[in-house]
Amino acid sequence: MSELPRHIAIIMDGNGRWAKQRQLPRLEGHRRGSETVELITESCRELGIEYLTLYAFSQENWNRPSEEVGGLMDLLRYFLSQKRQKLLDNEIRLRVIGQVDRLPERVLRELTKTIHATRHCEKMTLVLALSYSSRSELTELINQMIRGAMAEGDASRVVREEEIDRQLYTEGLPDPDLLIRTSGEHRISNFLLWQMAYTELYFTETLWPDFDRAELEKAIHEYQKRERRF
Ligand code: FPP
Numbered sequence: 001m002s003e004l005p006r007h008i009a010i011i012m013d014g015n016g017r018w019a020k021q022r023q024l025p026r027l028e029g030h031r032r033g034s035e036t037v038e039l040i041t042e043s044c045r046e047l048g049i050e051y052l053t054l055y056a057f058s059q060e061n062w063n064r065p066s067e068e069v070g071g072l073m074d075l076l077r078y079f080l081s082q083k084r085q086k087l088l089d090n091e092i093r094l095r096v097i098g099q100v101d102r103l104p105e106r107v108l109r110e111l112t113k114t115i116h117a118t119r120h121c122e123k124m125t126l127v128l129a130l131s132y133s134s135r136s137e138l139t140e141l142i143n144q145m146i147r148g149a150m151a152e153g154d155a156s157r158v159v160r161e162e163e164i165d166r167q168l169y170t171e172g173l174p175d176p177d178l179l180i181r182t183s184g185e186h187r188i189s190n191f192l193l194w195q196m197a198y199t200e201l202y203f204t205e206t207l208w209p210d211f212d213r214a215e216l217e218k219a220i221h222e223y224q225k226r227e228r229r230f
Contacts, residue, residue: 002224002225003224004220005049005176005178005200005223006050006051006174007049007052007174007175007177008049008051008052008053008177008178008219008220009052009053009055009176009178009179009180009191009192009199010040010052010053010054010055010179010180010182011055011180011181011185011188011189012033012037012054012055012056012208012211013181013182013183013185013207013208014029014182014184014206014207014208015029015033015208015209016029017029018032018207018209026068027067027068027071027072030068030072030075031075032209034075034078034079036209036210036211037056037079038079038086039212039213040213040216042090043213044216045090045092045124047220049124050124050174051173051174052124052127053097053127053128053129053173054126054129055132055189055191056076056129056130057072057098057129057130057132058129058131058132058133058189058190058191059131059132059136060133060189060190062102062131073103073104073106073107076111076130077106077107077110080094080107080110080113081110081113084110084113084118087117087118087121087126088117088118088121090121090123090124091121091122091124092118092123092124092125093118093119093120094111094114094118094126094128095125095128095173096115096127096129096130097127097129097130097132097137097169097170098128098129098132098169099133099136100130100131102131111130127170127173129191132169132191134190134192134194135190135193137168137169138168138194141164141167141168145157145159145163164194170192170195173195175198176192176199177199177223178200178202178219178223179191179192179200179202180202180203180204180216180219181201181202181203181204182204182206182207182208182211183204183205183207183208184203184204184205185203186203200223200226202219202222
């Protein structure tokens with residue numbers, strides 16, 4: 001059998017359009033989208049995917065109307081508190097990437113609890129990108145390195161690629177093998193720019209709330225068909 005991707009990253013897009021097509025409020029699209037999060041996490045676990053990274057909230061998303069941002073935060077808090085036991089039962093570790101200090105206290109509390117509770121789980125790692133921006137991740141890292149070199153008075157400091165890997169939020173995670181983006185958009189949207197240098201990209205017209213296990217398997221199958229050249 002062809003190899004499974006070790007790490008799948010997903011840009012979950014199309015919740016708003018899904019809701020609009022049904023004349024429902026946008027938040028209903030996000031709520032259905034969070035059900036897909038649960039379904040796809042379970043499917044990945046059953047299929048034997050080791051790492052799943054979901055772009056759940058970008059830094060750009062802070063600019064959405066406050067009602068929508070608040071609704072998304074409530075969904076996150078609900079997911080983190082209500083699905084904690086399910087993550088534990090399935091031995092799924094939770095990790096987060098992004099500027100989490102910008103998250104409201106109520107979300108941060110549940111996030112910290114779930115990360116702590118699942119820290120020993122080893123069957124799969126679910127990574128949530130929250131308040132994430134790849135450019136700010138890289139900018140922050142460059143600034144840190146400049147400060148470090150200045151503090152050491154080392155003007156001839158040379159940075160190696162592995163050092164960058166070690167200082168990103170994704171430290172210790174393998175780079176994604178497969179990126180899936182739903183809803184027919186063909187962009188990377190400031191997601192894991194450094195980490196996706198060699199990632200296979202897969203785009204589907206399906207809106208995130210309609211994405212299901214069969215769609216996931218289709219994407220994996222497509223990945224397996226592609227010849228990987230580095
Ligand atoms: C894009 O849809 C999706 C988001 C901005 C957020 C993704 C969030 C969830 C799936 C729910 C909460 C997450 C978890 C982990 C419980 P869009 O609003 O940009 O859709 P549109 O492009 O059709 O308007």
